[in-house]
Amino acid sequence: MKYFNKKIECMDRQSLKELQSVRLVRLVKYVYENVPVYRAKMDAISLKPSDIKGIDDISKLPFTTKQDLRDGYPFGLFASSKKDIVRIHASSGTTGKLTVVGYTKRDVDDWAECCARALVCAGMSKDSVVHVAYGYGLFTGGLGLHYGAEKLGAMTVPASGGNTARQILLLKDFKADALCCTPSYALYIADEMEKAGIKKEELSLKSGLFGAEPWSDNMRVEIENRLGIKAYDIYGLSEISGPGVAMDCSYQDGKHVFEDLFYPEIVDKDTLLPTKFGEEGELVFTTLNKQGMPLIRYRTRDICALTDAPCRCGRTHVRMTRVFGRTDDMLIIRGVNVFPSQIESVLMNNDQAVAPHYFITVDRVNMQDTIEIQVEVNEKSFSDEVKKLEALQKKLEHDLFTMIGISASVKLVSPNSLPRSEGKAKRVVDLRKPLQ
Amino acid sequence: MTVSQIAVFLENKKGRLSEMTKVLGNAGVDLIALTIADTKEFGIVRFITKDNEKVLSLLKENGYTATRTELLGVEVSDVPGGLHDVLRLLGDGGIEIEYLYSFARTYLKKAVILFKVGDNQKALKILKDGGAALIDNIFE
8 A cells, every 4th residue: 555545645746736725715804704813814904715715825815823732722723613523632732832733533534544645655645553552631642633534444552652561562463564752751651661672574564654742853763763663754733734844755765744734934033924845944734624723824933844746655735854953942841842831830830939040951862852841940849858849849840840841850940040140040951962 | 945957958969068167157157057858859958046137137148048957956965865765755745756866065074965846835835745855045
């Protein structure tokens, strides 16, 4: 099985453009009529739905940002009424800062189709066994791949995250062909297999669909060697749908963006003006076919480039490079999106137990992301007893885990020991090597 | 009937203790007893001085986080079993000890034990009833 949907995936570019144009015109009219936020945005620049005649007019449309989603929390950007929404997902965040996404039945179907296409890109078919070790829940990773694998007709193993020893047992006994998880978790599984004396030959794995965090080519080589598989990069974000917005093909030379559903643009980081193919900038998506929560020109904050050069795999959809960085301060720690402001609000929540001074150090040890947060001890939290200070440390770590989902190590430091600066304080250092 | 102690937060890093003792030494602070509880990352330095108020503000001026704690002080004979006699009283009375340290007054053949307990009032009564020699002034 070479393609899941050959007609669409290999459609000639002219026909694809026509399809995109029809869908964009319909979409703009739809959001103008159903989403007050979009109506206001368009009215503000005197843009009428009828001004959008085809895909080339897309740059006339206003952008959508994560802030728009937060302002509209929870359902402000929904275009469908509640009776048509069948699924909710949300990105990690502190209360009130979640970004919530709603899907209609058709949206779930389209998304499943994307993940099915992605699985076929990774060499899977209905005869395959697909082990999904992304978390199931509000996070889109687990259910996204799950529905895709079922749509493909593969035997789907909803392992979800955690309990690595059991994961390895299932991979081995069920003879999984594909493993879906974050690349760092794939390496963790390899480590645990090594410790348990299980050889890669004892598994039947052929492919891995790894995403939710940026990873390097070096990491790809390491995963491929240690698990004896081909490692594919899968890209997605919950705002647009979830995993399966773009996917590596067997040539692993850029991820094909499923353009019939998600129209990608690269805009200049500073001017936000459209750029040419090959130029680096911020990736922007328009969800051409969504009903529940369609987004127009959503700024992903991810920096990458696009190419429309033909691909040897036969797919005609444009390819995106690796994500080189972000245009905001969002950190991705083992697949979890974290803003420093979220960490701050957890620390500050603790009854002023710590001074409003903290310093975040992100690093990568043995290919695993680590995050250490130094906080200054103050009069209020200080105790002459070690166990009370250790309890404070543990409580902060626990709160960070339950509220943001990160396993951080909290370190108590002396007052005034963390760097102060006038104006915007520098409170984050990311020591991870840039991705190649 | 308690003994005031000062506790200071220090990171467990080279030179941190001597930075603090320099501040104290320069200000002419006389340390009667000192102990350190350490973890891998930080330590709590606990000590007794004559003028706690002055030392507390001195430490704060120099950017340290410090706090004052009331300990129980008991004088025991500097003989085998001296400490045990007091601990038994507290143990039998159901008093939980957070930490303790002691110093000897060799010239008097006595030792002073300083206790941090959960409930000072209850512990004081138990010690008094048990005939322990409570002290609140260890500078004599």
